[in-house]
Amino acid sequence: MTDQCFDRANSLQIAGDHILIYEAYYKQLDPKESNEIGALDAAKFLKKSGLSDVVLSRIWDLSDPSGRGFLTKEGFFVALKLIGLAQEGSEINIKNIYNELPKPPKVGDLPKVPAQVKLVPTDNTDWSMKPEKRQQYEQLFESLGPMNGLLPGAKVRNTLMNSKLPVETLGRIWDLADQDRDGSLDKHEFCVAMHLVYEALDKRAIPATLPPQLQRPAQNTSNGGSFDAFGSGGDGGFVANFPTDIAPPPVVPPLPAVTRAVPPPIVPPAPLVPLIPTGAVDPLATAGNAWVVGTLERCRYEEIFNKSDMDRDGLVSGHEIKEVFIQSGLAQNVLAHIWALCDTNQIGKLRLEEFCLAMWLVERAKKGIDPPQALASNMVPPSLRKSSLIAAPEPKPTYNNPELEMISKEIEELAKERRLLEQEVAQKEADVRIKNGEMRSLQSELDTLTATLKQLENQKGEAQKRLDDLKNQKPIFSAVSSPMRRQP
Numbered sequence: 117m118t119d120q121c122f123d124r125a126n127s128l129q130i131a132g133d134h135i136l137i138y139e140a141y142y143k144q145l146d147p148k149e150s151n152e153i154g155a156l157d158a159a160k161f162l163k164k165s166g167l168s169d170v171v172l173s174r175i176w177d178l179s180d181p182s183g184r185g186f187l188t189k190e191g192f193f194v195a196l197k198l199i200g201l202a203q204e205g206s207e208i209n210i211k212n213i214y215n216e217l218p219k220p221p222k223v224g225d226l227p228k229v230p231a232q233v234k235l236v237p238t239d240n241t242d243w244s245m246k247p248e249k250r251q252q253y254e255q256l257f258e259s260l261g262p263m264n265g266l267l268p269g270a271k272v273r274n275t276l277m278n279s280k281l282p283v284e285t286l287g288r289i290w291d292l293a294d295q296d297r298d299g300s301l302d303k304h305e306f307c308v309a310m311h312l313v314y315e316a317l318d319k320r321a322i323p324a325t326l327p328p329q330l331q332r333p334a335q336n337t338s339n340g341g342s343f344d345a346f347g348s349g350g351d352g353g354f355v356a357n358f359p360t361d362i363a364p365p366p367v368v369p370p371l372p373a374v375t376r377a378v379p380p381p382i383v384p385p386a387p388l389v390p391l392i393p394t395g396a397v398d399p400l401a402t403a404g405n406a407w408v409v410g411t412l413e414r415c416r417y418e419e420i421f422n423k424s425d426m427d428r429d430g431l432v433s434g435h436e437i438k439e440v441f442i443q444s445g446l447a448q449n450v451l452a453h454i455w456a457l458c459d460t461n462q463i464g465k466l467r468l469e470e471f472c473l474a475m476w477l478v479e480r481a482k483k484g485i486d487p488p489q490a491l492a493s494n495m496v497p498p499s500l501r502k503s504s505l506i507a508a509p510e511p512k513p514t515y516n517n518p519e520l521e522m523i524s525k526e527i528e529e530l531a532k533e534r535r536l537l538e539q540e541v542a543q544k545e546a547d548v549r550i551k552n553g554e555m556r557s558l559q560s561e562l563d564t565l566t567a568t569l570k571q572l573e574n575q576k577g578e579a580q581k582r583l584d585d586l587k588n589q590k591p592i593f594s595a596v597s598s599p600m601r602r603q604p
Contacts, residue, residue, distance in 0.1 A: 130193045130213050134220035138193055140227035145192070153187040155564040156571075158195070164224035165199045171208065173561065175199060178210050182423060183556025185563060196221045210426050243327035245311045253307040266300040272309065279313050285322060289313060292326045299445075304332055408495050409469075409476045417472040422549065424471075430546035431465040444478050454478060454487050460500060468546075469497030499538060 131138040145153045145161055162172050179187055179195040187195060197213045200221035206212060220226065245253075260271050269290075276286050293301060293309035301309060308330045316322060409417070424436045434455070441451050458466055458474040466474060473495060477487045493501070 130190075130197050132214075132216050134217070137220040137227060138196055141196060141223065142189060142192055144227065146189070149189075151188050153192055155185050155187075155560060156567050158187050158192070159564055159568070161223060162195060162199065165203070165221065167199065167202055171202055174208055175202070176561070177557050178208070180557065180560065181426065181428075181553065183553055183560050185560040196223070199223060242329070243311075243315075243323065244329040245307065249311065249314075250307050253310045254303055256310065257303050257306045262303075265302055266298075267302075267306060268300050272301055272306065276309065276313060279317060281313065281316055285316055286313075288322050289316070292323070292330075295326065295332055298448075406494060407498050409472045413476060414472050417475045418468060420475065421468050421471045422553070428550050428553070430543070431467060432471055433465050437466070437471070440475075441478070444482060446478065446481055450481055450487065451478070454481070457487060457491055460497075467497075467542075469499060473497060499542060 141161075143149075145157055158176075159172075162175065165172070167175075175195050175198045178198060179191040194210070194213055197217075198208050200217045200219070201212055201215070202208055203221060204217055204219070206215070256275075257267065260267055260275065272290075276289070279286070281289075289309055289312045292312060293305045295305055295308075308326070311330065312322065420440060421432060424432045424440060426436055441455075444451070454474055454477045455466075457477065458470045460470060481487055488495070
């Protein structure tokens with residue numbers, strides 16, 4: 117269920133206002149929604165766009181960056197968006213897939229889609245809620261068993277689905293009601309959602325924006341609003357350089373289908389703590405000096421890293437892994453703290469080992485184990501354990517013997533040279549992974565062309581067989597027609 121929400125959120129961002137047309141295109145190729153479109157089927161479909169083979173080859177590489185030889189739903193949406201960009205004369209670049217286009221991509225005939233949710237402006241319209249109605253909604257809210265004053269999306273979903281309204285309408289209602297974008301509804305937000313549901317059942321169009329009568333009353337808080345670990349508002353930004361390009365979920369999210377973690381009480385962000393702890397740490401994490409991230413876990417996390425590293429620079433930004441973090445269901449301040457622990461250089465991006473550590477901490481947090489306030493020595497990525505960015509430099513010893521002093525300097529130079537070589541090796545490994553990805557893409561393209569060639573050869577053989585049959589039948593027709601031509 118979580119993967120479906122993740123794909124749906126990306127689909128909405130990529131398709132924008134043309135989401136229904138994208139969905140209709142997708143159902144043509146994958147009616148069973150197996151989340152896999154074969155290379156041959158995809159190639160035949162994309163060929164209908166009228167673009168050249170060179171452009172389509174470039175689009176395929178960007179849509180299937182891992183070289184798997186097939187398109188997922190998200191990859192198919194990326195391909196459609198890149199086709200739309202090409203047809204509009206825009207640059208075919210993965211950075212442009214979230215740009216809004218005036219027209220949907222045209223691949224063959226445009227599919228027929230159902231009518232979209234009708235939206236009306238809120239001006240000069242009374243959307244106020246009667247007190248007796250609000251009381252009924254509040255009673256319903258309490259009957260659903262809120263926790264800490266919040267109802268998770270899964271509980272609200274069943275209530276909204278009972279209205280039998282279209283999913284698009286319910287998704288729009290959820291977007292208007294969930295004013296703080298935390299994936300849960302408090303009492304006021306729940307009342308707003310139910311009020312809009314009943315208005316829609318009375319054949320009233322959904323407002324384009326939340327009417328003033330339904331907005332939350334102004335509240336004074338000590339920090340000027342809720343803590344936003346994703347940097348989307350407020351002046352109290354997270355002090356650990358948590359990337360500001362991570363934003364809350366999309367403006368028009370799908371109807372939630374998973375239970376999101378209940379946010380903790382509003383607290384100001386904690387100050388930046390040293391990466392090497394000076395006091396007690398998690399006893400489980402300090403057992404032994406081996407890295408806490410196991411080999412099998414690292415392989416699994418590396419696959420996620422390679423899928424998220426869209427620009428292939430060996431680093432993932434907050435924007436690239438936003439959905440991976442949000443998918444965990446953890447509170448935003450927990451995710452911000454994990455990011456601050458793992459972003460050892462405070463550059464707003466994570467390297468592979470830092471990302472693996474972040475995912476390890478996220479999975480522990482999902483099991484109820486809080487992340488530590490500082491990294492234990494066995495949590496520090498192996499390639500960074502001797503770096504001055506992680507541990508404070510040891511005091512430099514002094515020697516009275518000039519010969520010992522010279523040897524000490526030589527050792528220091530050798531250590532610097534070793535660190536440079538380690539960084540160079542890490543860069544070479546990243547380059548090799550990129551080349552391997554390109555090789556997989558080329559191999560996939562070769563397999564596609566081979567399959568197409570084989571199909572053409574089969575068609576040629578069938579055509580030749582039919583032609584031979586016609587040649588064999590020619591003498592028979594000649595023999596039959598000769599007597600007919602001799603008759604007067």
